[in-house]
């Protein structure tokens with residue numbers, strides 16, 4: 001298959017309509033959309049899977065350009081020329097033999113998302129959302145972000161010649177502010193948290209006719225994150241792992257990957273049941289853990305949210321009900337870990353496997369250890385940890401010498 005000038009394989013999307021995740025009402029996908037007008041909830045992209053099943057061979061994905069756009073049939077963009085890409089996706093699923101030995105496991109993997117453009121898996125969601133919005137006529141964006149999403153939006157905006165205004169908590173990591181400035185975005189620092197940044201971003205978007213990219217308040221960032229699940233299945237030779245441990249903030253990844261596995265199942269391209277989805281949060285911001293433990297279907301906003309893991313500092317995730325649904329339907333669980341444990345695990349991931357993980361990614365290793373002790377996970381299960389971003393944006397957490 002020949003790539004076009006942007007390196008995207010030429011094919012087309014089987015996108016068919018949008019669907020309200022609350023009531024199932026359907027909407028056309030041919031105009032810019034945010035949340036469902038019926039329930040005010042998340043919209044999912046739905047594809048013509050029966051037709052795709054007849055017409056597409058899963059092996060054709062393997063032969064294409066090694067970016068997430070190889071999955072174009074299950075991606076929302078209709079015209080490959082509208083794809084705004086920096087080569088996101090196609091990250092390695094690394095076997096972790098040293099950690100396996102240390103923890104007595106037989107099948108441990110780390111999905112190494114820090115290799116994405118701008119150093120985090122946010123690149124996947126932003127590439128998908130910005131590309132689709134551009135296709136549908138958007139001319140600029142707002143992005144509220146606790147950190148990495150801002151840098152990614154700024155970079156993809158620059159790549160697509162589309163102006164971006166980012167809104168970040170004042171205490172967001174310096175690296176995220178600087179990468180946004182470098183990429184030419186307007187950087188607005190907000191007193192408060194991501195939720196406060198979100199309110200301002202939405203207001204500015206409305207006033208200035210920009211398209212707001214808030215987590216799961218438009219349908220397509222989840223489609224980009226979904227490709228992590230498609231890749232994991234492909235990398236495990238069309239099998240699903242037994243468990244995926246995911247550092248959960250707004251939940252795009254957990255929701256996206258679960259959706260991806262369901263689509264592959266419906267296509268008949270994989271068999272078995274989806275992995276147990278395990279949400280790891282920070283003890284200082286654990287709305288999903290609390291809701292899960294209390295058997296609730298929605299989460300209450302977490303007061304005074306505080307953690308060093310900026311991607312997990314999301315006190316009131318908009319898609320709480322979808323995160324909880326993914327965890328419960330797959331027999332997963334949710335647990336919180338301490339900031340200090342995350343930092344220790346940053347050292348451990350680097351010294352055992354050479355992976356310079358962000359604190360969010362390191363949190364999955366902490367979660368894994370707790371769940372092994374509790375007996376929730378078994379040593380012979382195939383377990384995937386998501387290292388969602390690079391530790392290089394967090395070097396201030398690390399000592400300069402062993403002596404300290």
Ligand SMILES: *Cc1c(COP(=O)(O)O)cnc(C)c1O
Pocket residue numbers: 120122147148149215247248249250251252253254311312358360361388389390
């Ligand atoms: C944003 C982010 C997360 C959380 O991702 P969600 O999809 O919002 O749950 C985790 N890790 C890193 C490094 C992030 O930037």
Ligand SMILES: [Zn+2]
Pocket residue numbers: 020021022023024025036038039040041
């Ligand atoms: Zn609805």
